[in-house]
Amino acid sequence: TIRVWSNATSSSMHEACANAPRKKQHAMHAHSLTLKVDNIGFWAGLGYFYCFACYRLSCGFVYEGPKDILGGFKLDLRCASVSEPFQYEGHEHPLFLALTPEEEKSSICQICQEEGDEYNDWRKLTCIKCSYIICFRCATLPYKARYKHDKHLLVFRKKEEGNDHQGWCDICESEIVYSRKGGFYSCDDYCSTTVHVDCLLGKHPYMRPGQIKHNRLHEVLILHNKTMSRPFCHGKDHRCQDKLVFKKRNMTFCSLYCLNQ
Structure with a gap:
């Protein structure tokens, strides 16, 4: 920095x-x-x-x-910053922007299992050797990330790789459902640390504290969620566990999704 x-x-x-x-x-x-x-x-x-x-x-x-x-x-x-050939740590071959618009809409990301449609137009990278496909949302997740309660870097895993890992998130203490859809972070050094992606990175990992506008009318303040007592979300009846909170007038929300409800 x-x-x-x-x-x-x-x-x-x-x-x-x-x-x-x-x-x-x-x-x-x-x-x-x-x-x-x-x-x-x-x-x-x-x-x-x-x-x-x-x-x-x-x-x-x-x-x-x-x-x-x-x-x-x-x-x-x-x-x-993604350029061709793109070296994704989770795949052995280089990836390219080689799909046509029609192929991108009909293809499925092998991490999140999302298929393109009229509402989801995420761009995708593909392997020309083995037809591996990954969307930009998954490809740009940090492959290794630091968790403050583990001295080792956590590694991103597909959920289908979770058979040998603990099935509970160390942050939110809820179950990690191992399936083909999505991924999680875990420690490769026998620490048994396992966390959800959103719990480790946040629901909005690329938003920063400051001021934004909601529906072009109302000012919303983005703040770090660092208080000992987590505030209640006015969109959902639970405490805000995320890294950021969104304050609109005298109301607090844990995400823009809750704010828009």
């Missing part, structure tokens, strides 16, 4: 973010993409955007194509 100073403020950012190129050519878009902040185009003034590759909500920098009626093609920095 490095610090950046101006006459009025100072801020911190990752070195990779600070050194991100101003312009980028990407295989997913015909035109050059420009690095901007997230208050442009159709989502202007909201303080967040949807990445067109993984459809995650994100705050911060965005690579945007030429503007159209929807504000322009957008990639977050993680998806924009």
Whole structure:
């Protein structure tokens, strides 16, 4: 992490973010993409955007194509950093953007088992040697991640690999259902640590504390959820366990999904 100073403020950012190129050519878009902040185009003034590759909500920098009626093609920095051939640690062969739009809609990600449709247009990478397919949402998850209560790095596993692992999440203490759909993080060094992806990374891992707008009208404050007593979510009758909370007026929500209910 490095610090950046101006006459009025100072801020911190990752070195990779600070050194991100101003312009980028990407295989997913015909035109050059420009690095901007997230208050442009159709989502202007909201303080967040949807990445067109993984459809995650994100705050911060965005690579945007030429503007159209929807504000322009957008990639977050993680998806924009994916280039061909892409070396995914969970697969032995390199991956490529080799599927046609029709093939992307009909194909199924081998991690989350999601198929493209009119509501889900996640981009996908494929292996030209063995037809392995993975969507950008799964491919850009950290393959190894740190958990504060384990001295080792946790490794991402497909749920069908869970036969030899403990079936309970160490964070939320609920069951991890081993099936073909989705994944989890576990310790490879016999610590028996097993956690849900959302419990370790958060429901909105690429949102940051600050202020956004809900439905372009109401201001919402994003805060770290670090209090000893977890607040109640007004969207669901339970305590907010996630890394972030969203405060609207005098109400607290554990996610934007709860806020939109």
